[in-house]
Amino acid sequence: MLGLALIYVAFAGMLTATFAYTYNFFSGNDKYLKVARIGFHTGAVFILLTAGYLMNLVLTHQFQYTYVWSYSSYQLHPPLLISSFYVGQEGSFMLWTMYTAIIGLILMVYARKHHYESSVMGIFSAIAAFLVLMTMAKNPFEHVWQTWPQTVHKGFMPDDGRGLNPLLENLWIVIHPPILFLGFASTAVPFAHAFSGLLRKDHDNWTKVAVPWTLFTSAVLGFGITLGGFWAYETLGWGGFWGWDPVENSSFIPWLFAVASIHTLLVQRRTGGFKRANFIMGMMPFLLVLYSTFLTRSGVLGDTSVHSFVTPGMWVYILLVVFIGFFSILGFGLYMLRVKGIPKQRINYTFTSREFALFLGASALVVIAGFTLIGTSAPLITNIIKGKSSAIDTSYYIKTNLPLAIFMAAMIGLGQLFWWKKSNSQTLLRTIQFPFTAAAIVTAIVIVAGMHDIGMILFFISSAFALFVNLEIAYKIARGNPKFLGASLSHIGVAILFIGIIASTHYDKHVTLALPENQPAQAFGYELTYVGPRQVDNEKTAYDVVVQSGKSKFNAPLIMYASSYNDGAIMRHPYIFSLVNYDAFTHPHLLAFIAGNMLTRDLYLSPQSLEEEGGSGLQTSQYGISVPLTLNEPATTGRFTFTFKGFQVPGNERQAMIDGKAFQLGSIVELKTADGKTETIMPTNRIDPTGASQLHTVRTKAGDQFTVTDVHVDDKTKQASIDLAYMPANKSPDIALLKQAQQQPQDTKQVLVIEATIKPFINLVWGGVIIMVIGFIITWRRRREDLLRESI
Amino acid sequence: MKAKYIIAGIVIVAFIVFGAISFMQNNIAYVSAKAAEQTQRTVQVKGSWVKDMKTYYDPNTNTFHFYMMDDEKTIMPVVLAGAKPNNFEIANDVVAKGRYEDGAFQASEVLTKCPSKYQSKTGPQASTQEASSSYN
Known part of the structure; x- marks a missing residue:
């Protein structure tokens, strides 16, 4: 105790x-x-x-x-x-x-x-x-x-x-949560400052004291979120770095608000505007962290997500509601009380001023956060409206956020070209020339290379524009005073991240491959060979796939196993040929191969299933050797060449068939022996759409028995096929064949089914985030120094 | 100054309408198997796997085929784009998300709902047998 x-x-x-x-x-x-x-x-x-x-x-x-x-x-x-x-x-x-x-x-x-x-x-x-x-x-x-x-x-x-949980047993569980929770915890600081500003009727100074903390939160939370995405991509086998899952969204939303507030706080610092809005902006990240905690920890999302959300008990639910309620009422209540006394500073916006661009950029961030928040809360909202909770398809997020992201990227570029108060239109026209031309040229190249989706083209050109504007500015600043590099560096990071998102999520290529053991297959210019299973520990099995490209040959252990911790659930771990694969750093040759081949793309191999393939292709059942037959395609097994000629329904049964009731279906099959004799048989089945079908065996004069064990009509091609089982008569030479077919499990072959994916330029995603975070840290340090200087 | 507020107002309303429409369009309702067959929309059907009926994975198309029975006891064929989902055998319930097309429910995703996925109900057992076997 x-x-x-x-x-x-x-x-x-x-x-x-x-x-x-x-x-x-x-x-x-x-x-x-x-x-x-x-x-x-x-x-x-x-x-x-x-x-x-x-x-x-x-x-x-x-x-x-x-x-x-x-x-x-x-x-x-x-x-x-x-x-x-x-x-x-x-x-x-x-x-x-x-x-x-x-x-x-x-x-x-x-x-x-x-x-x-x-x-x-x-x-x-x-x-x-x-x-x-x-x-x-x-x-x-x-x-x-x-x-x-x-x-x-x-x-x-x-x-x-x-x-x-074996799903969590890797390095990222050691790194990701500690960073993410540091980000969550730090949102309380800007909240406390905004609250204290309201209490003291201090409308400006609090922002200066709070800004370094907001930057700290943005850096840490942003990094933590990315690590989560990286983990999902690298080990969890989600196939991508972002799935718009409630758990991901719930840390993304507060982060968006924190980043937006950096911009609105900057406007207040320069112009004195946004005094009222900033109190709200300062408080939101923390309140949203609380709300997110409620969404993901209280069990309200229930059945609507891939994640299983444990219902934590009544006490936690109530406490979380009280927690959110208490601080929201306290914060917003005090704001309502004080809002009349907060002087309104009129900002003389012109449409070409930096403050206006910052306002629009921050608004875009807030609206993205809003759309994402509504989408994540969909189970709650639908529960209130319809009395039944249902989730939202992830395409919702893309549809709503893409236009905003395009707009935001444009603002990231334009905002840096605009001056405070008002831009000189001639200077603007001069400075915009280089980045705009460069972006247009690059976009023309990617269109020729195969980018045809209009949304993606717009997103790409605005991101490229943002990139070139900020690269040019960063170059000038770096030559002058590198301390001021933070903002343009962060913006470069965001632009690179956007380009990485476009390339890796919209231009990735998938292929599903069935790899019979030791039989090479080709995909994306690599030769893939499944070489067999290997026990990794008591539970895990690695299915080794050798990947060959030119002279280089590397083993990709694809891990798939039934996890006893998760009650026998199948766990699948992908293997990635990528610069971010930490395996590579223990194998110099692999690293060299990846560095030479994988700078522009990842090869992502994900195990799907393990199948068995009969060595001779013969299957047996109680009815004998099973022969799959497609309409009018002869197939030879043993003494016979079988040709399936079609179905026949007796006249008095046709109405029953049309009505969807049970009916007799005959399958006409021609038997041809090597000496040229032909015989036609028609085994019939009673097809009952609501219950089990009955099979009727046909016996020829020679004593061979034939049964149709399955009839099938392909939904798309309308191609008819049947499975004909063949039981040879006692003295028939085909008895040997039957015995062979019955014994054949010994020469079955394993077939590993994998999904191979090429993710182009995914490294830009990771690189972009790292550059962005470095930018935050540089600005954080500068703001701290500013503050120290001012307070002396 | 007034013009600015009007423009801002229009933009805000436009966003709300746009958001609401997207929300409605992409909201995936839970429906019965019968209702799923009648609609063109992407829906979710909750039910259980019919273990006695043909269940297989087709490596050529990378699809997993099975039959599910919804709460109204209607049985429908499901074709999942992908391999057999995690936890499939032990799931109490499965939720298939997709659209009814070509005589089967073409699922893009099948979620499995398991009893106490991350929490143990029974607690620790005095497993002397296991302990002794692990020393062998």
């Missing part, structure tokens, strides 16, 4: 800090400031102790705790074992709370320096207190006998833990 005791102390600390800071703010009594600081420090230290205690339980395999039992086992070693700390819902709340505590300790010093301590820390402590409350509701310190009082007696120590 130590864990829970630690949580209680942490909660008491955070609650004390909340009230003491708030009291100090309204009364100015400095005695309470001290109490508040002690409260927050106590809270933070005990949160860290709780987290440390949980980590210790995981590392020392204390399986008597339900959480530890559920997500770890003796087989797990660090660093994977460490990820057991946060893979479950309980632990992920703990991770979020822990980050909030650490950020709070830094923020306290920061806020004190900028004279915002009591107001910023008051609301921040309240957020921390709520998070601690969540870890109480989702307590990771429950014993197994408390969770399963029926089956487990008190003091029971399981032999081993259940282990980690």
Whole structure:
């Protein structure tokens, strides 16, 4: 019970800090400031102790705790074992709370320096207190006998833990959630600043103090989201880096708002405009993180997504609703109270001013966030309107967001060419020439190369335009003062990302290949050969496919297995020939091959299924050797050459057939022996559309028996075919054939079915994001320096 | 100044209309197998896999064929573009998303709903047998 005791102390600390800071703010009594600081420090230290205690339980395999039992086992070693700390819902709340505590300790010093301590820390402590409350509701310190009082007696120590979901067993689970949750936790800081600005009736200065944190959030969250996409692409076998899944969307939406607010805060800094809007923009990312948490953690999405959302229990549901409600009402309520007193600064927009471009760009981001939010909430919305929840097709997101993305890319270019207040039209015409011409030329080239979709052409030309504008500006800045490089670098990153998205998602090529063992097949200029299965561990099997290109030959282990952790579900892991494949870095030859071949595209091999192919092509059943026959195509098996001549329905049965009732169907088959004798037989079947069909065996004079075991008419080609089973008469020489056919499982051959995909220029996606994040970091550092200089 | 507000208003309304239309068009309703057969739209049908009827994967077309029975006990053939979905054998329910065409439900996606996918209902067992066998 130590864990829970630690949580209680942490909660008491955070609650004390909340009230003491708030009291100090309204009364100015400095005695309470001290109490508040002690409260927050106590809270933070005990949160860290709780987290440390949980980590210790995981590392020392204390399986008597339900959480530890559920997500770890003796087989797990660090660093994977460490990820057991946060893979479950309980632990992920703990991770979020822990980050909030650490950020709070830094923020306290920061806020004190900028004279915002009591107001910023008051609301921040309240957020921390709520998070601690969540870890109480989702307590990771429950014993197994408390969770399963029926089956487990008190003091029971399981032999081993259940282990980690094998889907998660890779490096990315160690890297992705810690970064993503740092991003989530950091959104509380701009929220606290906006709130404190409203409290203090400070309409401008708060933005300067908050801006470095918004940049930090944008960088970290953006990077975290991309890592998630990278993980989905690289190991989870989603076939792409983005699936518009609720889990992905729910971190994407707050990020869009954070990025939009960077732009609107910049307008306020330069022109004094957007004072009111910025309070909202500052608060939104955090509130959206809460809403997203509610969507993905409360079980409301239920049946509508590929992800299984665990219903976490009534308490968590209610707490989450209260959490969102409390901070939304607090934030928006205070805003309503103060909005009249916020002076409106009129911005003299001209259509060719930078502030106008920034406004339009930020609006596009907000609208994209809005469309995505509505789409993600579709199950909730349809439930309210129709009383029945249903999801939305992912094409919705593309349809709504593509025009906005085209517009945004154009703004990213134009905005940088416009001046503040008003652009000089002559200068504008001069500066626009190079990037516009360059973009037009590049676009003409890709159109010739095969880009014909009008939406994609527009998206490409506006992205190329944005790229060239910002490249030119970045070049000029780099020669002058590289400290100011951040914005244009981020924009270059976004433009590159857009081009990567166009190329890799709209111009990818798929092919499904059936690879019989040791029989090479060609795809996209590579020779692929399936060489056989190989046991990787107790559970996993790798199906090795050798990929050959010229003289280079490499093995791609495609992993497919039934996972006992997931109750026997089939797991499939793709293999990618790509610069981002970390296998490559342990094999210098592979790396050289990839660097030489894969700079412009990835070869993505995904296992689909393992089939067996009969060695002789003969199948047997109780009716004998089965011969598949297509209309009027002779086939030879044993002594006979069979030709299926067509169906016959007796006259009195035709009406029954038309009415969809049971009817007699005769299949006319011509038998021809090697000595030229022909005989026609007509086995009949009773076809019953609602139930089992009856088969009637036909016996020839020689004693051979024939049965039609299946009739089939292809829906598209209308091609008729039957399966004719043939049981040779006792003394027939074909008896040997039957025996051979019955024994043939020994020479069956494995056929591995794979999907091979070429993803052109997908490296631009990763590269673009990295450049964008570097841009954020550069600007973050500059804004921090500015702030320090101003406050001296 | 007024003109600006009017333009802004028109743009906002246009966006809302555009968003609402896209939302309606792409909203995938849950329907019965019978209703799915009668509509041209992409829909979702919830039901269960009929284990006794022909179920196979065709590697030539990369399609997985099976029969499902919806809640009204209607049986319909399903052709999934792709291999057998994860969890297929153990799923309580399957949800097929697609369109009825050419005498079968052409599914682009089949989701499987499993009992307690990530959470154990029974809890840990005293598995002495397993423990001893692992030392062999």
